[in-house]
Amino acid sequence: MVAPKVISRKATTSKDLEKEYKWGFVTPIEPDLAPKGLNEDIVRLISRKKNEPEWLLEWRLKAYRYWTSLKYGEPRWAKVSFPPIDYQDIYYYSSPFKEKRPESLDEVDPELVEAFRKLGIPLEEQKKLTGVAVDAVFDSVSVATTLQKTLEEHGIIFCSVSEAVEKCPELVRKYLGSVVPYTDNFFASLNSAVFSDGTFAYVPPGVRCPVELMTYFRINTEGSGQFERTLIIADKGSYVSYLEGCTAPMRKTHQLHAAVVELIALDDAEIKYSTLQNWYPGDKEGRGGVYNFVTKRGKAAGRNSKVSWTQVETGSAITWKYPSVILQGDNSVGEFYSVALVNNHQQADTGTKMIHLGKNTRSTIIAKGISAGQGSNTYRGLVKIMPSAANARNFTRCDSLLIGDKCAAHTVPYIEVRNPTARMEHEATTSKVSDDQLFYLRQRGITEEQAQYMIINGFCRGVFQELPFEFAMEASQLLKVSLEGAVG
Amino acid sequence: MTSRGANHNRPLLEVRDLHVSVGSVEILKGLNLTVNLGEVHAVMGPNGSGKSTLTNALAGKPEYAVTEGKVLYRGKNLLEMLPEERAREGLFLAFQYPVELPGIRVREFLRTALDALREHRGLDKGSLREFNKLLQEKAKELGLDEELVKRSVNEGFSGGEKKRHEILQMAVLDPELALLDETDSGLDIDALKVVADAVNKFRKPDKAILLVTHYQRILNYVTPDFVHVLIDGRIVRSGGRDLALELEAKGYEWIRDAVESGREISV
Ligand SMILES: Nc1ncnc2c1ncn2[C@@H]1O[C@H](COP(=O)(O)OP(=O)(O)OP(=O)(O)O)[C@@H](O)[C@H]1O
Ligand SMILES: [Mg+2]
Numbered sequence: 001m002v003a004p005k006v007i008s009r010k011a012t013t014s015k016d017l018e019k020e021y022k023w024g025f026v027t028p029i030e031p032d033l034a035p036k037g038l039n040e041d042i043v044r045l046i047s048r049k050k051n052e053p054e055w056l057l058e059w060r061l062k063a064y065r066y067w068t069s070l071k072y073g074e075p076r077w078a079k080v081s082f083p084p085i086d087y088q089d090i091y092y093y094s095s096p097f098k099e100k101r102p103e104s105l106d107e108v109d110p111e112l113v114e115a116f117r118k119l120g121i122p123l124e125e126q127k128k129l130t131g132v133a134v135d136a137v138f139d140s141v142s143v144a145t146t147l148q149k150t151l152e153e154h155g156i157i158f159c160s161v162s163e164a165v166e167k168c169p170e171l172v173r174k175y176l177g178s179v180v181p182y183t184d185n186f187f188a189s190l191n192s193a194v195f196s197d198g199t200f201a202y203v204p205p206g207v208r209c210p211v212e213l214m215t216y217f218r219i220n221t222e223g224s225g226q227f228e229r230t231l232i233i234a235d236k237g238s239y240v241s242y243l244e245g246c247t248a249p250m251r252k253t254h255q256l257h258a259a260v261v262e263l264i265a266l267d268d269a270e271i272k273y274s275t276l277q278n279w280y281p282g283d284k285e286g287r288g289g290v291y292n293f294v295t296k297r298g299k300a301a302g303r304n305s306k307v308s309w310t311q312v313e314t315g316s317a318i319t320w321k322y323p324s325v326i327l328q329g330d331n332s333v334g335e336f337y338s339v340a341l342v343n344n345h346q347q348a349d350t351g352t353k354m355i356h357l358g359k360n361t362r363s364t365i366i367a368k369g370i371s372a373g374q375g376s377n378t379y380r381g382l383v384k385i386m387p388s389a390a391n392a393r394n395f396t397r398c399d400s401l402l403i404g405d406k407c408a409a410h411t412v413p414y415i416e417v418r419n420p421t422a423r424m425e426h427e428a429t430t431s432k433v434s435d436d437q438l439f440y441l442r443q444r445g446i447t448e449e450q451a452q453y454m455i456i457n458g459f460c461r462g463v464f465q466e467l468p469f470e471f472a473m474e475a476s477q478l479l480k481v482s483l484e485g486a487v488g
Numbered sequence: 489m490t491s492r493g494a495n496h497n498r499p500l501l502e503v504r505d506l507h508v509s510v511g512s513v514e515i516l517k518g519l520n521l522t523v524n525l526g527e528v529h530a531v532m533g534p535n536g537s538g539k540s541t542l543t544n545a546l547a548g549k550p551e552y553a554v555t556e557g558k559v560l561y562r563g564k565n566l567l568e569m570l571p572e573e574r575a576r577e578g579l580f581l582a583f584q585y586p587v588e589l590p591g592i593r594v595r596e597f598l599r600t601a602l603d604a605l606r607e608h609r610g611l612d613k614g615s616l617r618e619f620n621k622l623l624q625e626k627a628k629e630l631g632l633d634e635e636l637v638k639r640s641v642n643e644g645f646s647g648g649e650k651k652r653h654e655i656l657q658m659a660v661l662d663p664e665l666a667l668l669d670e671t672d673s674g675l676d677i678d679a680l681k682v683v684a685d686a687v688n689k690f691r692k693p694d695k696a697i698l699l700v701t702h703y704q705r706i707l708n709y710v711t712p713d714f715v716h717v718l719i720d721g722r723i724v725r726s727g728g729r730d731l732a733l734e735l736e737a738k739g740y741e742w743i744r745d746a747v748e749s750g751r752e753i754s755v
Contacts, residue, residue: 437589439550439571441597443572444598445608446572446601454592455589458591458592459590461590
């Protein structure tokens with residue numbers, strides 16, 4: 001695609017960035033809150049608030065019943081530890097709108113517009129980011145989606161899931177849960193029951209989406225969970241690049257974020273999905289922070305289709321996510337590029353699954369883990385070559401960088417090959433920033449602190465270069481802020 | 489802006505009775521050396537005699553502990569400056585064994601370094617276009633492939649490329665005192681000439697060069713004003729260009745013997 005000039009999300013000068021977590025402010029908005037706790041009535045209430053059709057309510061209820069059958073049995077196989085979560089102590093619906101959804105931005109509370117402006121996401125048409133269409137999600141609800149007109153001209157649907165249910169119910173019905181069924185895992189079931197807003201995108205056959213699509217997720221209300229659901233469909237021969245960014249206020253308590261993302265690429269279609277995850281990581285002692293338990297999966301359903309994930313995970317107290325690709329179509333391609341950073345008491349268990357079904361399918365995994373402070377960082381990945389996948393290829397590279405000596409890095413690669421024609425390559429390294437490297441840079445006049453960032457950035461380069469340019473700039477800024485105190 | 493260029497009649501570098509240890513081992517054992525602007529000094533000596541220890545200690549590498557003596561750079565105490573401050577004051581070290589910096593491209597690296605130096609010198613950043621032009625020009629002079637500046641620093645560079653890349657940095661960063669640690673080693677004859685040309689181009693009345701080498705070969709192209717012989721942590725003899733030739737003809741044993749039998753050790 002003609003690289004559009006992407007976002008300038010610098011609401012603040014780089015000086016402000018030196019400070020702790022600059023996205024930690026709270027917006028003084030009286031939310032429309034459903035009572036705390038979860039039961040069938042809450043599920044019905046959410047569905048009613050969103051004017052959903054009967055089939056969707058039924059689907060939610062099925063998911064809810066399935067979830068209750070799991071008896072609060074969260075998956076515990078990941079290398080992360082957290083106390084039991086009280087699912088009855090969470091708000092499952094929190095909307096900044098008391099009444100119905102506003103028709104235009106004029107009807108939106110200025111506090112909300114201001115909140116997004118502070119985050120570097122102007123929502124007003126005249127100030128909108130060039131080359132990016134933004135869907136802004138605040139707690140459970142989408143606040144505004146920009147650039148709608150431009151997109152409509154290309155036949156692209158880009159809106160909140162709630163709107164999509166009204167606008168194109170048949171598409172939602174066909175694909176919702178088709179990649180991540182509600183029985184997939186504990187958090188996916190929970191999400192299916194109570195999912196609030198999220199983003200929907202459909203790109204019609206042969207269309208290259210002319211702008212980047214972006215969703216900015218913001219958790220605001222204390223004690224509320226965020227359960228967004230994203231569904232992106234690239235029809236035959238189409239291309240779309242999608243970005244998501246996320247932040248939350250600083251809170252002493254933990255917040256639960258359990259999202260589901262489903263991507264479907266039909267014949268010759270390509271979806272590029274980039275994430276900058278910067279949820280509040282908690283304080284230096286590990287108090288507060290977001291539990292980021294997310295299920296993301298793409299289906300490279302058609303021949304020659306491609307699904308590519310790029311993630312930069314710097315935030316959250318705990319990250320548990322494995323953006324995966326089912327390589328179903330012949331010659332389809334799956335990619336996963338990841339930088340995961342933990343500092344202080346953060347824990348990350350993240351990686352991917354590449355499930356090869358089609359012939360001549362190819363997957364690439366580049367995972368970079370940075371561990372600092374007392375953080376724990378695990379790469380967990382599965383590459384599975386099914387009998388049908390003749391001539392499948394996978395390349396996996398996992399690199400860990402350790403900063404300090406109280407942190408930990410683990411690599412857990414699972415490989416399952418059921419077709420002898422498969423070709424697999426796996427490389428893994430663990431390194432530290434070496435004194436010789438630091439001295440080399442300092443000898444050229446670069447300060448020790450800057451030298452450290454340069455080396456860390458260099459370590460991430462193979463992943464950052466997969467991001468749209470300005471997102472890459474922001475990613476390296478994020479690394480810098482996130483490593484505050486660990487480096488220099 | 490500091491006192492760059494001031495103190496005209498002081499030596500640029502004065503090393504007095506320098507003792508340097510790595511771990512608990514003393515490697516430099518009372519080294520004296522004076523370098524004035526405009527001069528080229530060659531330092532020769534057998535393997536392990538302490539040549540790189542000298543250049544590393546001057547550049548401020550942390551594990552090289554100065555236990556005694558002093559070093560003045562333009563009259564200022566060099567030893568209390570951080571490595572990056574020394575660099576900003578105009579001291580440059582071309583490393584004997586340049587280290588790889590994965591993911592840091594030559595171009596970005598040099599641009600960052602040059603910005604830091606320029607800022608210190610009170611100059612503004614200069615345009616990206618000028619920088620690219622300068623870099624391209626210098627790379628070409630050194631016979632380096634244009635694509636090299638887009639690669640990660642030293643990663644996968646051949647031995648000769650690494651050495652030429654060090655000189656490229658010198659040419660771009662334009663220091664005042666260049667310490668060249670065996671930059672001639674491992675270069676074929678053509679590359680040697682190219683590097684020598686670059687060093688000669690750098691050689692000016694307001695610069696100084698300390699050239700560490702094993703071979704008098706490079707001195708055919710870069711004529712030194714002084715040649716010093718470093719043995720066992722001390723400079724045991726200093727002389728002119730001829731000393732290098734004599735060394736080449738007779739080997740280090742000759743000097744060692746001379747030193748041990750207590751015959752003249754003087755400049
Ligand atoms: N970082 C270090 N750690 C341990 N020993 C060191 C270190 N640096 C130098 N030495 C020791 O100090 C002595 C002098 O080393 P140095 O590198 O200065 O020699 P050199 O004269 O440069 O030799 P060469 O001609 O082989 O480059 C050697 O015995 C070396 O092993
Ligand atoms: Mg040496």
